Amino acid sequence: MSSGKPAVRLALLGCGTVGSEVVRLLHDQADDLTARIGAPLEIVGIAVRRLGRERGNLPVDPALFTTDALGLVKRDDVDVVIEVVGGIEPARSWLTEALRGGKSVVTANKALLAEDGATLHDAAAEGGADLYYEASVAGAIPLLRPLRESLHGDRVTRVTGIVNGTTNFILSSMDATGAGFGEALEEATELGYAEADPTADVEGFDAAAKAAILASLAFHTRVTAADVFREGMTGVTAADVASAKEMGCTIKLLCLAERGADSSGQESVSVRVHPAMIPRSHPLASVGDAFNAVFVEAEAAGQLMFYGRGAGGTPTASAVLGDVVAAARNRLAGTRAPSESAYAHLPIRPIGEAVTRYHVSLEVADRQGVLATVAGVFARHEVSIATVRQSGRDEDAMLVIVTHGAPDANLAATVEDLRALDIVRSIASVLRVEGGA
Template sequence: MVKPVRLALLGCGTVGAEVVRLLHEQSADLAARIGAPVEIAGIAVRRPNRSRGDLPVDPALFTTDALGLVKRDDVDVVVEVVGGIEPARTWLVEALRAGKSAVTANKALLAEDGGTLHDAAAAGGADLYYEASVAGAIPLLRPLRESLHGDSITRVTGIVNGTTNFILSGMDATGASFTEALEEATALGYAEADPTADVEGFDAAAKAAILASLAFHTRVGAADVHREGITEVSAADMASAKAMGCTIKLLCIAERGPGADGTESVSVRVHPAMIPRSHPLASVGDAFNAVFVEAVAAGQLMFYGRGAGGAPTASAVLGDIVAVARNRLAGVRAASESAYADLPIRPMGEAVTRYHISLDVADRAGVLAAVAGVFARHDVSIATVRQSGREADASLVIVTHRAPDAALAATVEELRGLDIVRSIASVLRVEGGQ
C-alpha cells in the first residue's frame, strides 16, 4: 500500500469548500495522477459547527486550531485559502520551515511579503506553489515560472480583475455611468459589498507584483506598483474612447528595460487606459481575465479565461496540489524562487506612455496656441487635437505621442493653472498603439 498524501486545509469558504468537493469527486483520478491517494488530515475554520450543507467531509475534521493542524506530524501539504496577511503568513512560514509543501491562493500575502515565504521554503527544502493567486484557473504563473524560463520576457500586460472588467465592459456596451455599472455588478454578485479592493486597483496591483516578480526574476512588492482605480472613469470617457476606436480597461503593465539613466530596470503599474479595439485585450469582456505576454524568442502570447470564482480558483489549487504531491513522492523539490536579476524598480515618472486629455476651455482666440505652448514647454508632442462646442461648451480633446509620465503629469499640472482652462474633465493614459 502506498502511503497517502495528507493535506491540512486552512479555510473552507467559497474556494475551500470547492477544493473539498473536487478532492472527493476526483479522488480516484487524483490518486492515479499523483501515484498515491490524497486525504484531508484536517480543516481549520473559525466556526467548526457552522452548517456547510452537503459538503462531503467528516465534521470531525474541522478545527479552530490552524497552527496546531499545521504542526501535526501526519500533515504533508498545507493548503491556505483564508487570505490576508496574518495569521496566514505565520501558518505558511511554520509549514515551509518544517519541510511541508504549501499551496496558497493568497495574492495579498505574496505581494506584501512573498520573500519571507520563499526564504522559508528554501530553509525547509519545501515547495511553494501559488497558481491560484493570479487569474484563477488560467494556467499563467507556471508558464512564466517554468515554460518561459529559458526566454527573456520584456512586457506583461493584463486584465487581472474580473469585477472592474465587468464594470468597464458594461459602461462600454451601454453607456452607463460608473455608479450604474457598479450597482449592476453588485446585484449580479460580481462586486463585493465593499468593492474598494477591486475598483481602487489594490487587487490588480497585488497580482501585478506577482507577475512582475516571476517575469523579471526580481522581487517586486505591492508597494512597488503604481496604482490607480477606475472610479473616475466616466461615460464621457467611454464615448471619447469609442470615437478614437478604443475602449477602456484596467490594465496591469509590467515592463523590463532601460530607465532614464540607461540602467536595466523594472516598471510596474496598474491604471485604467484606452486601448485600440484591435488589441487582443480589447475584446475581453464580462468578468473574464486575460494576460498578454511579450518575450524575445516566443513573441506574443495570450492567456485567457475566468479569473475568479470558487470552481476556477479551486481548479488551480488542485493543480498545485498534484504538483507538490508528485514532487513529495519522488523526493524532489520544484525549482526555487528565481530572483537573481534583482533589478531596481523604475519610478512611475519614467514610464513612457501616451495621454488622452479632455479640457473645458474658454471660447476665444489663442486658446489652442496657449495650450500647445504648455505641451511644448514640457517636450510633449501632440498627436491629435479635437475641438468641439462653443462658448460655455467649448472643449479640447488632446492625444499625445509617447513621453515620460512625469513630463505628461507636469503638463497637466500647468494646464490646471491657465485662466483659459475652466477645468480638466479627464486624463487617461493610452496604451497599445503608437
C-alpha cells in the same frame, strides 16, 4: 482506486467559497487524482474560524474540523498545507511554520505573496519545501507556471493584463450600454461580481497585488505591492468611454509590467496599474464580462495570450488542485519544484520615468488663441501632440488632446500647468493610452 502507496495527507486552512470547492473536487475526482499522482490524497484536518457554521453537506467527516490552524500545521501527519484564508496574518505565520518544517504549501493568498512573498520563499528554501501559488493570480488560467518554468529559457520584456474581473465587468458594461460608473457598479453588485465593499477592486489594490506577483516571476526580481504604481478606475466617466469609442478604443483597468532602461540607462522594471484606453484591435480589448486575460511579450517566444475566468470558487479551486497534484508528485518522487528565481535584483523604475501617452479632455474658453496657448504648454514640457479634437462652442467648448509617448512626469507636469491657465475652465479627464504608436 487503490494505488498501494500511502496517502499524501492534506491540511486545509479555510473552508469558505474556495475551500469548500477544493473539498468537493478532491472527493469527486478522487480516483482520477490518485491515478495522476500515484497515491491517494487524504484530508487529515480543516481549520476554520467557527466550528458550528453550516457548510452545505460537504463530503467530509465533521470530526476533521478544528479552530487550531497552527496546531494543524505543526502535525507530523501533514504533508501538504493548502491555504485559502487570505490576509497577511495569521496566514504568514502558519505558512512559514509549515515551510520551515518541510511541508509543501499551496496558497491562493495574493495579498501575502505581494506584500511579503520573500518571507515565504526564504522559509521554503530553509525547509526544502515546495511553495505553489498558481491560484493567486487569474484563477484557473494557467499563467504563473508558464512564467515560472516554460519561459525560463526566454527573456520576458512586457506583461500586460486584465487581472480583476469586477472592474472588467464594470468597464465592459459601461462600454456596451453607455452607463456611468455608479450604474455599472450597481449592476455588478446585483450579479455578485462586486463585493459589498468594492474598494479593493475598483481602487486597483487587488490588481496591484497580482501585478507584483507577475512582475516578480517575469523579471526574476522581488517586487512587492508597494512597488506598484496604482490608480483606481472610479473616475472613469461615461464621457470618457464615449471619447474612447470615437478614437476606436475601449477602456480597461490594466496591469503593466515592463523591463527596460531607466533615465540613467540602467536596466530596471516598471510596474503600474491604472485605467487606460487601448485600441479595439488589441487582443485585450475584446476581453469582456468578468473574464481575465494576460498578454505576455518575450524576445524569442513573441506574443502570448492567456485567457479565462479569473475568479470564483470553482475556477480558483481548479488552480489550487493543480498545485496540490504537483506538490504531491514531488513528495512521492523526493524532488522539489523550481525554487524562487530572483537573481536579477532589478531596481524599480518610478512612474515618472514610465513612457506612456495621455488622453486629456479640457473645458476651455471659446476664444481666439486658445489652441496655440494649450499647445505651447505641451511643447514647453517636450510632449508631442498626436491629435487634437475640438467640439462645442461658448460654455461647452472642449478640447480633446492625445499625445505621443513621453515620460509620465512630463505629461503630469503638463496637466498641472494646464490647470493654471485662465482659458482652461476645467480638466474633465486624464487617461493614459496604451497599445498604440
